[in-house]
Amino acid sequence: MAFSPSTFYFAPPDPSARVKAVFIYNFSKYVEWKEANRAGAFTIGVLGTSSVINELTTITTGKSVGSQKIEIKAFATLADVKKCHILFVPADNATPIPSIITKIKGNNTLLVTEKDGYVKQGAIINFVIQSNKQKFELSKNNAEKASLKVSQSLVTLSIPVD
Template structure:
């Protein structure tokens, strides 16, 4: 029963997100979904110390939205801290890296930088799971926000996704 409730909650969040994205990019929705991922991904013990850092690389609107909406939020017992990274060197302390459209060409570099580290690499542009990102957002032709998961990348990063999350991932091309 608990799994069904989780799946329904994620589905409703994504459905609302898709409707909002049909007209313009709504970074508030992206922020909600990104934060939701943190509830369904398990990080190794060594990542559960200090602040929980979400770094945004290449999207100041997303960084601003996260800074506004994540005040006082926690992942487990860790306080969420948002970093707007201007360079790859500013990504080293993050548990989540959101790669915005403007820096999507740097996805392979971000993946190389985080190789074997427990970092969830999420991209704004679809299809970048093929370049090693853990998660890629995509907006379907009918305006729905969906996400692709790269199971191998998650494993390589020593992250474990809950089955409720993997069941909702878009598996199309």
């Protein structure tokens, strides 16, 4: 049996997933975590399934945040979520934001979402599309509640919510 190149269909990569992954990785450069969280691996978690996981893995291979090697972790459910520096919650994840915040409270975690209204519910950064461009909302108040220091450069690039 012969196969031609058109025999198999491979889904094209999701360009928005790559853009979000780049943003998420770059957020690590503009946020300061507590001293206690600057040792060991720098963990970026994704709650649920998302093509962002693969993109993050590709983008961060061999990279570090300061002296911390980056690890990407996928968490199937909220119960699986372990301490991480950044937690990304895709739009199709149905876990209520207040439940996620309760789970990560006190962990010094940057919560990144992509659903309208999530910053008002406690997320720190929320992806939005504005004028056909990927942008992000930022809540400095929510960052302070999570004991995170956000650089003025990141605030300038964001759509401030408070």
